[in-house]
Ligand SMILES: Nc1ncnc2c1ncn2[C@@H]1O[C@H](COP(=O)(O)OP(=O)(O)OP(=O)(O)O)[C@@H](O)[C@H]1O
């Protein structure tokens with residue numbers, strides 16, 4: 001599925017390479033240096049937990065890796081693809097093929113059924129309706145929600161909505177899953193089920209996962225944990 | 240189109256708001272359709288006029304008569320091809336002035352030769368030539384009163400009483416159609432010879448002449464020659480192109496077109512604001528969702544397109560139903576045939592209407608669509624938390 005060059009891992013199996021990245025926001029005259037010369041390498045197949053205090057820039061970093069935002073300085077490369085060199089249109093197409101996004105608040109479209117939400121990324125491909133339905137069915141099967149395919153988001157529990165969110169993220173079989181506090185809005189039991197699912201996707205389907213979380217219980221499921229503070233990453237939780 | 244489900248879902252999200260907007264657009268286009276119908280009704284007389292025809296009337300006023308002998312004299316003027324005459328009869332049916340329709344004594348042969356826009360079957364033409372009390376009526380008029388060939392129609396005329404009193408009686412011998420949709424078929428024509436011998440006074444007089452010229456380009460020249468022929472007589476004439484004659488009727492009613500245009504502009508401006516506001520709200524409340532679409536790989540242009548399609552769909556659903564209702568209303572015929580004998584929605588106005596629908600959809604959706612397109616993903620996604 002993922003080969004070298006187009007989104008696949010580069011030499012020595014590194015999939016995500018963040019190199020000297022700054023991200024500065026402007027709020028009025030004030031400059032906020034959220035990320036400051038940040039480096040990160042994520043090998044293919046890793047399940048990485050990203051922790052850090054609120055406002056430390058976790059979402060900002062995830063957005064940069066997912067091509068939703070551009071760094072002020074430095075470079076982000078996924079597989080062989082350097083995101084900063086891509087036009088907005090190419091970046092959108094690249095996202096559709098290579099990244100699955102899971103959000104804290106699920107971000108499902110309320111006007112579409114679960115299956116139609118999952119189908120959304122496939123609308124951008126050349127797949128026929130029948131092919132799309134088959135892929136959607138598989139994705140819903142993986143997250144264990146086949147029986148809820150025609151339900152609308154408001155009729156689903158938080159845990160179920162997040163499963164739909166995950167199904168949408170994996171339906172186009174991306175290399176990389178980016179999850180921003182996927183259990184942040186769920187109770188312990190529902191959260192555990194989501195974590196089981198992510199672990200299975202990582203272990204059995206070989207997905208590389210970067211997961212932002214505040215919850216040590218969640219980060220314990222990851223293969224590695226990094227901490228973000230003051231614009232830099234460290235292996236240890238800040239004191 | 241595979242995105243239709245999404246567009247449809249978004250339209251149905253606020254059913255009340257969508258319905259109200261739809262209704263306003265529908266009403267606006269219904270109004271557009273009705274005003275076009277009325278405009279067409281008013282201008283039918285003008286467009287119907289033949290370019291090669293002159294109207295010759297009394298110089299002082301349309302209501303003053305001319306001698307019947309003028310026909311033969313005009314026929315001798317170079318450039319004149321044919322002549323016929325009309326007289327205003329002002330017939331009243333069933334003693335009710337609201338039953339108004341145009342009634343004219345004419346000379347059948349020259350009348351039918353002149354007015355080829357009136358189509359009368361040959362058998363009915365023969366019948367008219369044979370029947371002194373015979374009358375032919377237009378299709379619209381016949382339908383209005385349910386008349387058939389063979390019916391006997393009594394009419395009163397406040398202008399032309401009959402010798403020895405009593406109502407005029409006419410036998411319907413034919414029903415004519417128009418060669419075009421815009422041809423007025425609400426007329427009632429009967430024989431001048433019967434009329435002239437039976438009226439109490441005014442023998443030998445007619446209302447006005449219709450003259451066909453051989454060369455339309457020289458119509459003005461011929462008109463001048465006709466007026467010169469009868470100058471300094473007790474019955475001086477004024478000859479003018481038929482279009483101008485009909486136009487003077489329309490101008491008396493006011494510059495209808497200008498008024499209608501002003502009303503329509505105001506209506507469309509308002510409806511643009513209504514639809515534009517609906518779309519702006521729709522996009523604003525959906526910021527996070529637009530962010531999601533972009534996050535999963537929808538390009539900015541595609542998001543722009545989706546909003547525009549939604550806006551056009553809204554305009555089309557409302558606008559086309561409004562136009563359809565206006566069109567359906569004309570199927571029943573004119574509600575007031577006395578005032579609007581010609582009553583239909585011309586295809587060219589329908590096409591303009593469809594163009595306006597599209598224009599409305601694009602204009603109303605443009606600013607919100609551009610805003611949706613410019614929305615930055617990372618910023619839009621933050622709206623949720
Ligand atoms: N578009 C923006 N404009 C201005 N400031 C921004 C913007 N995006 C993020 N920030 C600021 O950058 C900082 C980091 O934000 P970010 O959302 O990445 O933090 P986070 O670590 O994800 O926090 P949390 O745990 O609360 O989600 C915050 O101070 C935030 O206010």
Ligand SMILES: [Mg+2]
Nearest residue numbers: 058059060180
């Ligand atoms: Mg965050």
